[in-house]
Amino acid sequence: MRLPLEGLTVLALEQAVAAPFCTARLADAGARVIKIERPEGDFARGYDDVAKGQSSYFVWLNRGKESVILDLASSEGKAELRELIESADILVQNLKPGAVERLGFPIEELRQSYPRLITLSISGYGDEGPLAARKAYDLLIQAESGLCSITGGPEEPARVGVSIVDIATGQTAHAAVLEALIARSISGEGVDIRISMFDVMADWMTVPLLNHEGGKTPARMGLRHPSIAPYGVFETMDGVPLLISIQSDREWASLCRHVLDDESVITDERFATNVVRVRHRAETDALVGRAFLAREAAALEAVLDGAAIAFARVNDTAALSSHPHLRRITVATPEGPVSYPAPAAIFVGAPRDYRPVPGLGERPDR
Numbered sequence: 586m587r588l589p590l591e592g593l594t595v596l597a598l599e600q601a602v603a604a605p606f607c608t609a610r611l612a613d614a615g616a617r618v619i620k621i622e623r624p625e626g627d628f629a630r631g632y633d634d635v636a637k638g639q640s641s642y643f644v645w646l647n648r649g650k651e652s653v654i655l656d657l658a659s660s661e662g663k664a665e666l667r668e669l670i671e672s673a674d675i676l677v678q679n680l681k682p683g684a685v686e687r688l689g690f691p692i693e694e695l696r697q698s699y700p701r702l703i704t705l706s707i708s709g710y711g712d713e714g715p716l717a718a719r720k721a722y723d724l725l726i727q728a729e730s731g732l733c734s735i736t737g738g739p740e741e742p743a744r745v746g747v748s749i750v751d752i753a754t755g756q757t758a759h760a761a762v763l764e765a766l767i768a769r770s771i772s773g774e775g776v777d778i779r780i781s782m783f784d785v786m787a788d789w790m791t792v793p794l795l796n797h798e799g800g801k802t803p804a805r806m807g808l809r810h811p812s813i814a815p816y817g818v819f820e821t822m823d824g825v826p827l828l829i830s831i832q833s834d835r836e837w838a839s840l841c842r843h844v845l846d847d848e849s850v851i852t853d854e855r856f857a858t859n860v861v862r863v864r865h866r867a868e869t870d871a872l873v874g875r876a877f878l879a880r881e882a883a884a885l886e887a888v889l890d891g892a893a894i895a896f897a898r899v900n901d902t903a904a905l906s907s908h909p910h911l912r913r914i915t916v917a918t919p920e921g922p923v924s925y926p927a928p929a930a931i932f933v934g935a936p937r938d939y940r941p942v943p944g945l946g947e948r949p950d951r
Contacts, residue, residue, distance in 0.1 A: 587615070588614055588937070589614050589615060590611060590615040590616040590766075591615035592615075593675065593766075594617045594673045594674050594675070595608055595611050595612075595616045595618045595673065595674065595675045595677060596621070596669050596670060596675070596676045596677070597618055597620045597621065597650070597677045598621050599627070599677060599678065599679055600627045600679065601627070601628070601679070601722070601751065602629065602646060602748050602751035603750075603751040603752075603755045604677050604679035604755065605620075605629070605646035605647055605755070606751065606756070606758075607677060607756075607758035607759045607762065608677055609645075609647060609648060609649065610759045611675070611759070611762065612648065612649030612650055612940065613937065613939065616675075617651070618650040619650070619651050619653055619669060620647065620650045620651060620653065621657075621669075622652050622945060622946070623654070623655075623657070624656055626945045629642045629643045629646070630945070636923045637918065637921050637923060638920050639918060639919070639923075641925075643942070644918055648939050648940060648942050649939060649940035649941070650940075651948040652943040652945055652946050652948065653665075653946070653948070654945065657688050663690075666688075666690070667690075670690070670699065671699070673699075674702070674703065675704075675765075676703070676704045677758070677762070678704075678705070678706055678707070679706070679707035682709070682717060682718050682719070682720075683718065685706070692704050692706060696777050701775050703762060703765045703766065703776055703778070704775070704777050704778065705758055705761065705762055705765075705780065706777075706778070706779050706780070707754060707781075707782070708721070708779070708780075708781050709721020709782050710781050710782075712779060716783075721782055721783070723751045724744055726782045726783055727750055727786070728742075729783065730750075730783060730786040730787055730790055731793070732745065732790060734805070735811075736805065737805050738805055738807040739807070743805075750785065750786050751782070753786065753789060754780060754782045757780055761780065765778060793811075796811070796812070808828060810830070812863060813832065813859060814831070814859065814862040814869050814870070815831050815862065815869050816829070816830045817829070817870065818899055819870075819873055820878065821878065821880060821881055822877075822878055822880055822881045823881045823882055826898070827886070827889075828899055829873070829889070829894060829895065829896045830895040830896070831859075831894070836893070836894060836895075837856070837859075837862070838851045839892045839893060839894060840873070840894055842892070843888055844873075844885070844888055844889065844892065845872055845873070845876045846876070855868060855869075856869060856872075911926060912926065913925060913926060913927055914926075916939050916940075917941035917942070918941065919943075919947070
């Protein structure tokens with residue numbers, strides 16, 4: 586079965602996580618992705634060694650690509666890059682600010698020379714402004730964007746436990762490229778796309794920002810929701826932490842009837858609406874906490890399911906590894922097959938095979 590992006594060529598001047606995330610998804614959809622690596626390779630190859638002696642990041646984000654080693658400081662390397670650009674449909678790059686221009690390949694000139702070319706440039710802070718020339722990595726943008734200030738517990742800010750800025754940027758880039766391909770199919774023209782990691786995270790920070798500007802600056806609350814109650818972790822009689830989420834007053838009434846065993850609090854002026862429950866969060870959480878401590882986890886989960894109350898166990902990575910809903914793919918790598926979580930999109934009736942992760946300078950499909 587033909588994949589949707591077969592016949593398209595993507596040239597990837599990429600490193601680390603954000604751009605490789607985008608181009609891995611394009612490769613999954615059938616595009617030929619040519620990854621340009623310096624002689625020592627993408628530095629993400631050295632992030633760790635847990636995937637059969639290879640980097641977990643690299644194995645995750647570089648399946649289905651070809652690796653081409655170019656010394657872009659040499660005239661030969663630049664000439665080879667020029668040839669590759671001439672045959673590309675999409676150019677993705679996330680080199681440090683100004684690097685592509687210094688190599689002699691200004692994006693504006695490429696767009697003039699190759700009008701059907703779609704170019705995508707990922708940066709930390711965009712092309713203008715006081716921080717435009719600054720290097721940027723995931724955790725730095727988590728800090729600069731204010732994300733860390735709302736993450737963690739009351740004692741101190743924290744990093745989100747995955748590379749959320751890089752992943753969000755890669756997802757944004759992937760969507761933008763697909764939009765540009767649709768536009769090109771109509772107009773015949775490519776487009777120049779610029780995405781900054783800061784812009785991506787600022788967009789994702791809209792709700793906390795509007796709360797701050799509305800006089801309700803978010804506080805760090807650990808595993809509690811800043812504007813919904815009850816929405817947090819409560820421990821059962823046998824010591825199992827369960828996280829529940831009450832999204833409406835109707836759900837609150839169901840919780841009162843089936844879990845709290847007290848219908849009087851449904852209309853109690855301290856708890857009748859979410860706004861007042863948040864205002865009286867300590868009392869709300871105390872009610873729920875006592876009810877949870879009165880039951881063992883298995884019995885309580887059955888009651889919660891029966892009452893249509895949303896909840897989850899507070900799992901760790903060991904629990905994820907054996908989770909009944911974890912779908913996996915197995916990808917060939919230079920050191921043997923590696924199994925890891927499958928991409929989320931399921932194309933019904935069109936199962937996909939995932940191509941190998943290349944060794945440095947390896948072109949598996951050639």
